[in-house]
Amino acid sequence: MDTADDPLPIAVDVRDVVKRYGSVTAVAGLSLTAERGAVTAVLGPNGAGKTTTLEICTGFRRPDTGTARVLGRDPIRDARALRPRVGVMPQSGGIPTGARAGEWLRLMASFHRSPLSPQLLLERLGLCSVERTPFRRLSGGQQQRLSLAAAIIGRPELVFLDEPTAGLDPQARAATWELVDELRLAGAGVVLSTHYMEEAERLADHIVIVDHGRVIAEGSPVELTSNEREVRFRTRPGLDLQALAEALPSGTSATERAPGHYVVEATNPELVGPELIATITTWCAARDVLAEDVQVRTRTLEDVFLELTGQGLRES
Numbered sequence: 001m002d003t004a005d006d007p008l009p010i011a012v013d014v015r016d017v018v019k020r021y022g023s024v025t026a027v028a029g030l031s032l033t034a035e036r037g038a039v040t041a042v043l044g045p046n047g048a049g050k051t052t053t054l055e056i057c058t059g060f061r062r063p064d065t066g067t068a069r070v071l072g073r074d075p076i077r078d079a080r081a082l083r084p085r086v087g088v089m090p091q092s093g094g095i096p097t098g099a100r101a102g103e104w105l106r107l108m109a110s111f112h113r114s115p116l117s118p119q120l121l122l123e124r125l126g127l128c129s130v131e132r133t134p135f136r137r138l139s140g141g142q143q144q145r146l147s148l149a150a151a152i153i154g155r156p157e158l159v160f161l162d163e164p165t166a167g168l169d170p171q172a173r174a175a176t177w178e179l180v181d182e183l184r185l186a187g188a189g190v191v192l193s194t195h196y197m198e199e200a201e202r203l204a205d206h207i208v209i210v211d212h213g214r215v216i217a218e219g220s221p222v223e224l225t226s227n228e229r230e231v232r233f234r235t236r237p238g239l240d241l242q243a244l245a246e247a248l249p250s251g252t253s254a255t256e257r258a259p260g261h262y263v264v265e266a267t268n269p270e271l272v273g274p275e276l277i278a279t280i281t282t283w284c285a286a287r288d289v290l291a292e293d294v295q296v297r298t299r300t301l302e303d304v305f306l307e308l309t310g311q312g313l314r315e316s
């Protein structure tokens with residue numbers, strides 16, 4: 001380990017980065033930090049700028065303006081010094097098509113002073129049966145797992161994983177998550193991009209939600225969701241929501257999300273309690289309406305994400 005610039009708690013410091021591809025602004029003034037010993041998930045819809053941001057952090061692209069510092073260094077100028085300390089799993093695999101799985105891992109291991117065992121990684125990631133198979137003949141999931149193994153074999157201090165579990169089956173996803181947990185426990189910083197809310201909630205200490213090249217929200221999974229509680233119930237469509245709103249305490253609002261599916265949201269989670277439930281069900285009873293499936297829900301990361309980024313499909 002290089003001790004010259006250690007131990008900074010901040011492993012990645014991206015400030016005001018802008019990156020354009022012709023007329024497309026992929027990253028539009030984005031700032032984020034990621035700590036050592038923690039998993040930072042960059043979450044965003046298609047085309048949000050996640051890959052470009054990771055590529056800037058790994059020295060693959062130069063920002064038009066703004067700065068990126070990785071382990072206190074410049075990812076492009078200090079690429080040689082950073083290489084043994086930083087693991088990278090690019091979205092496209094980044095492994096020569098003719099390289100055989102086992103040989104490639106052993107080669108990668110030979111570049112590091114105290115690597116993980118290639119054999120052990122092949123076993124943990126279910127790649128033993130394809131050890132002698134060239135990269136181009138591996139399935140998409142096997143390619144990803146090999147790329148993950150190559151990124152972490154040198155026991156990096158910091159690792160960037162671009163959508164590490166996209167398209168993986170549940171077993172491979174669980175194996176990947178386990179390895180990420182172990183990296184964090186070993187004190188490494190992990191920065192990963194993902195579309196999967198479950199993955200961000202399960203793995204991340206810090207979630208950065210990105211859209212249109214900017215950070216639109218960030219915090220721990222609990223910080224992002226705990227203030228968000230609501231009551232849901234089902235009954236006949238077309239209730240008089242204005243009348244219901246008059247019966248509800250201030251700081252709450254009622255909507256009919258889909259015909260017959262109602263949500264009462266509160267700005268303050270403490271408002272969501274027995275009294276609110278009683279108010280709703282009493283109001284319904286007075287109209288001879290049965291409120292069914294009454295649920296108090298803490299909103300999920302997915303609820304928050306969709307509210308922030310909108311429900312519409314992205315073209316890119």
Ligand SMILES: Nc1ncnc2c1ncn2[C@@H]1O[C@H](COP(=O)(O)OP(=O)(O)OP(=O)(O)O)[C@@H](O)[C@H]1O
Pocket residue numbers: 021024025026027044045046047048049050051052053316
């Ligand atoms: N090499 C490139 N040349 C031109 N445009 C690009 C290039 N790479 C990315 N873009 C565009 O920049 C924007 C951001 O892309 P980027 O791949 O960073 O987003 P992303 O959040 O990783 O998306 P996804 O989740 O779909 O992988 C998109 O509009 C994309 O089409």
